[in-house]
Amino acid sequence: MALTIATALKLEAPECRRIEPGALLHDVGKLSIPDPVLNKPGPLNEIEWAMWRHAVAGVSLLARLLDLPHVFEVVRSHHERSDGQGYPDGLVGEQIPLGARIVPVADGFHAMTEPRPYRKPRSAWSALAEIVSQSGRQFDPACVEALQAVV
Numbered sequence: 001m002a003l004t005i006a007t008a009l010k011l012e013a014p015e016c017r018r019i020e021p022g023a024l025l026h027d028v029g030k031l032s033i034p035d036p037v038l039n040k041p042g043p044l045n046e047i048e049w050a051m052w053r054h055a056v057a058g059v060s061l062l063a064r065l066l067d068l069p070h071v072f073e074v075v076r077s078h079h080e081r082s083d084g085q086g087y088p089d090g091l092v093g094e095q096i097p098l099g100a101r102i103v104p105v106a107d108g109f110h111a112m113t114e115p116r117p118y119r120k121p122r123s124a125w126s127a128l129a130e131i132v133s134q135s136g137r138q139f140d141p142a143c144v145e146a147l148q149a150v151v
Helices: 002-008 013-025 028-032 046-052 055-063 069-077 098-113 124-133 141-150
Strands: none
Touching (some): 002 098, 002 141, 013 069, 028 055, 055 069, 124 141
């Protein structure tokens, strides 16, 4: 889905190829989260929430294996938000690397439309409506428009 959004944004093939590994590896830091926290169906407490912040852990893990800074920026920044309320750095809008603006839209759509142990999947239209409602807040508006164009 991230590549489909990148294509809808009219990115050139080399840029799409740079985004793809970050999209595939964006949640690698979840390997550092204990299963009970990772699979908890309810709200996280303060300690669990600190563990959930897996973006920095993902970069640390990948840095031992790869020398691909463009992948690191997607992994580190995929929980940043357009409105600056994300983490780990509180980046705003276009301060967020493009791949890290594309991946959350694709991942959010996928997460909502796939079944989870604690809920049934939403329809594509319901998931899209939720993402559109967060355009400019959680999600980059151009990436949301690209998702709308392809769904």
